Amino acid sequence: MITIDIELKDKPGELLRVLTPISKHGANVISVIHSREEKRGGKVPVRIVIDVDDKEKLKNILEDLEKEGAIIKKIDGKDKKVYLDVVVIGHVVDTNIRDTIDRINEIGLVEDLDLIMPHPDKESSAMMRIIIDEDKIEELFYLFEELEKEKGLLFIKSIF
Amino acid sequence: MDIIIVGFGAIGKGVAKVLYEKREYLKKNFEEFRVVAITDSSGAAIDEDGLDLLKAIEVKEKTGKIKNYPEKGKEISSIDVIRNVDADVVVEVTPSNLETGEPAKTHILESFKNKKHVVTANKGPLALCYRELIEEAKKYNVIFRHEASVGGAMPIINLAKETLAGNEILSIRGILNGTTNYILTKMEKEGLDFETALKEAKELGIAETDPTQDIEGLDTAAKIVILANSIMGMNKTIKDVKVKGIKRITPEALFLANKRGYTIKLIGQIKDGYLIVEPMLVPIDSPLNVKGTLNVAMFETDLAKEVVVVGRGAGPIETASAILSDLIHIYQATKR
Numbered sequence: 224m225i226t227i228d229i230e231l232k233d234k235p236g237e238l239l240r241v242l243t244p245i246s247k248h249g250a251n252v253i254s255v256i257h258s259r260e261e262k263r264g265g266k267v268p269v270r271i272v273i274d275v276d277d278k279e280k281l282k283n284i285l286e287d288l289e290k291e292g293a294i295i296k297k298i299d300g301k302d303k304k305v306y307l308d309v310v311v312i313g314h315v316v317d318t319n320i321r322d323t324i325d326r327i328n329e330i331g332l333v334e335d336l337d338l339i340m341p342h343p344d345k346e347s348s349a350m351m352r353i354i355i356d357e358d359k360i361e362e363l364f365y366l367f368e369e370l371e372k373e374k375g376l377l378f379i380k381s382i383f
Numbered sequence: 384m385d386i387i388i389v390g391f392g393a394i395g396k397g398v399a400k401v402l403y404e405k406r407e408y409l410k411k412n413f414e415e416f417r418v419v420a421i422t423d424s425s426g427a428a429i430d431e432d433g434l435d436l437l438k439a440i441e442v443k444e445k446t447g448k449i450k451n452y453p454e455k456g457k458e459i460s461s462i463d464v465i466r467n468v469d470a471d472v473v474v475e476v477t478p479s480n481l482e483t484g485e486p487a488k489t490h491i492l493e494s495f496k497n498k499k500h501v502v503t504a505n506k507g508p509l510a511l512c513y514r515e516l517i518e519e520a521k522k523y524n525v526i527f528r529h530e531a532s533v534g535g536a537m538p539i540i541n542l543a544k545e546t547l548a549g550n551e552i553l554s555i556r557g558i559l560n561g562t563t564n565y566i567l568t569k570m571e572k573e574g575l576d577f578e579t580a581l582k583e584a585k586e587l588g589i590a591e592t593d594p595t596q597d598i599e600g601l602d603t604a605a606k607i608v609i610l611a612n613s614i615m616g617m618n619k620t621i622k623d624v625k626v627k628g629i630k631r632i633t634p635e636a637l638f639l640a641n642k643r644g645y646t647i648k649l650i651g652q653i654k655d656g657y658l659i660v661e662p663m664l665v666p667i668d669s670p671l672n673v674k675g676t677l678n679v680a681m682f683e684t685d686l687a688k689e690v691v692v693v694g695r696g697a698g699p700i701e702t703a704s705a706i707l708s709d710l711i712h713i714y715q716a717t718k719r
Contacts, residue, residue: 308643308664310636337642339635348635350643377631379640379647381664382556382671 228297244287250275313376331355390477397699426450426458475503484508504531510605513612528709536701537694550684556652557680562597599628627661
């Protein structure tokens with residue numbers, strides 16, 4: 224048995240969407256716990272316990288879950304996704320913020336953005352929350368370095 | 384135990400003051416710690432029976448030159464004093480030079496050759512040629528200690544090497560520069576911009592007239608190198624450190640960080656063989672979040688897990704505390 228902790232958008236039909244691929248791959252759903260009272264940032268934590276006999280099947284299920292928009296937080300209690308908070312200083316908007324976010328989203332997902340622009344001539348400061356697979360953090364740091372060189376930004380990462 | 388103090392600036396004077404104030408304690412618990420020579424760029428004061436430390440401080444403060452010490456003062460180079468004056472230990476506390484490590488490096492090597500133990504607070508030679516110094520000390524069978532080179536009074540090197548002996552140190556991270564910590568604390572508390580906070584730190588004498596090495600992270604980088612080499616057995620120099628300073632930190636960035644439960648600190652870290660100095664988001668409730676001019680270091684070890692030490696990173700008396708502990712160590716290792 225495998226316990227999968229995911230986060231779903233709080234919209235009708237979301238739960239059904241993620242349960243479908245599980246049965247499609249021939250795994251048995253043992254239980255589903257839907258913790259509406261722990262909703263955070265419009266997302267509801269859901270714990271699904273499934274019975275699955277081989278690793279390949281599990282991998283396919285996880286991939287499909289993500290395709291259906293679920294964020295996988297933990298598998299059998301082990302962290303899958305981590306939150307990384309980052310402050311960005313520089314001409315954040317003028318250096319094409321859309322492009323910056325798109326490139327980060329190729330590795331992780333920018334979930335939240337808080338921006339202060341004190342004056343058009345002065346550098347802005349932004350706070351981002353990025354949700355990312357733990358094993359992709361190095362890749363993300365490498366992208367930060369690239370963006371720093373290219374756009375003159377400064378990324379301040381959270382300690383973890 | 385007979386001591387030569389090489390360099391008589393703020394730290395040298397601090398050492399003299401502490402040795403004077405602790406003279407009864409030292410005599411009672413160990414033996415008399417005599418200062419037989421003090422040098423500066425003007426020359427030296429030499430007395431094989433022990434100098435009057437209060438008089439030496441007074442002469443230096445009034446005239447700026449130790450060679451004006453009555454009767455026993457003369458024009459002579461530090462190197463000649465190291466070669467010719469009989470002593471057990473040389474305390475090397477000339478200003479740090481992160482480009483050449485001189486003149487401290489020559490002073491230290493010359494002391495080794497003359498069979499004198501060395502205690503230093505000098506980051507320069509340690510950050511540039513640690514391995515060479517250690518090997519030379521071994522070759523001449525003398526003790527080389529430098530607790531004061533990182534974190535001032537905060538016991539960090541000896542804590543890791545002695546108290547945590549047997550533990551494998553997996554990572555070290557911390558705030559090792561009081562000036563930058565003061566500036567960031569000030570910016571956070573009062574919403575000041577960097578330039579204003581720096582100006583205030585200069586007026587209070589917390590930042591030096593030329594604070595470049597502090598704010599660009601080079602001072603922290605030098606200390607990280609010393610920790611990597613002395614505690615973790617690496618062979619790094621300051622060129623191996625990736626460094627970013629705090630010049631670009633804005634009050635808005637601190638405000639946004641606060642909103643999410645963080646503060647911003649200049650963190651030096653050694654992890655997975657990498658040496659990095661950069662501003663980082665530190666959770667407000669983390670033990671690394673120390674304020675003002677305090678320094679902090681966190682060790683991650685295999686047995687003791689996390690160990691955190693906090694202390695005053697600078698100041699002549701605080702630094703002299705670390706130098707005194709090294710002197711006592713040398714006494715205990717050699718005289719018993």
